Amino acid sequence: MSTPKVLTTLLGASLLAACSGDPPRPDKPEAPVVQVADVTQLTGDVEAGRMGFSQCRSCHTVEAGVNRVGPSLHGVVGRPVAHEAGYRYSTAMAAAGGVWDEQRLYDYLENPREHIVGTKMTFPGIKDGQRRADIIAYLKTQAG
Numbered sequence: 522m523s524t525p526k527v528l529t530t531l532l533g534a535s536l537l538a539a540c541s542g543d544p545p546r547p548d549k550p551e552a553p554v555v556q557v558a559d560v561t562q563l564t565g566d567v568e569a570g571r572m573g574f575s576q577c578r579s580c581h582t583v584e585a586g587v588n589r590v591g592p593s594l595h596g597v598v599g600r601p602v603a604h605e606a607g608y609r610y611s612t613a614m615a616a617a618g619g620v621w622d623e624q625r626l627y628d629y630l631e632n633p634r635e636h637i638v639g640t641k642m643t644f645p646g647i648k649d650g651q652r653r654a655d656i657i658a659y660l661k662t663q664a665g
């Protein structure tokens with residue numbers, strides 16, 4: 522009778538993942554958390570990123586010009602920081618400067634409130650670098 526043990530292990534893994542802010546990957550429940558500093562060391566998976574973007578949808582759309590709690594993320598890869606027309610950014614984000622290139626997004630999404638102190642994006646971040654790379658790959662397709 523090993524079933525209860527397996528169940529407990531699975532539950533434990535999901536709970537741990539929930540605490541770190543990353544939901545379990547249905548496809549790879551045992552996948553280790555990827556931690557690299559340089560986004561170019563990873564290959565983002567667009568379809569995984571499309572699913573991962575469900576964590577952003579409560580506040581963001583990828584439709585051009587449609588701002589919600591957060592600004593539209595249509596074409597955000599390569600866009601100057603805090604430049605979505607008609608969106609009221611926090612003072613901190615408005616003053617941050619620079620461009621949302623892939624590395625900047627990768628760093629920001631790990632811990633938004635540490636990367637831009639004072640941002641009003643109340644999202645804890647995604648610890649797993651591969652998941653961030655996946656979402657960035659998806660966002661790159663949401664442009665033009």
Ligand code: HEC
Pocket residue numbers: 574576577578579580581590591592594597601602603604605609610611612613614615621626630639640641642643644647656
């Ligand atoms: C709880 C709501 C919320 C969630 C969830 C959320 N965001 Fe945000 N996001 C915001 C808000 C609000 C801002 C504006 C921040 C500011 O002005 O300080 C923002 C800003 C941003 C910006 C800067 C855009 C620009 O025009 O400069 C990026 C990039 C971004 N979010 C990406 C994401 C991604 C990717 C996810 C999902 C992994 C996500 N956000 C999840 C609320 C959210």
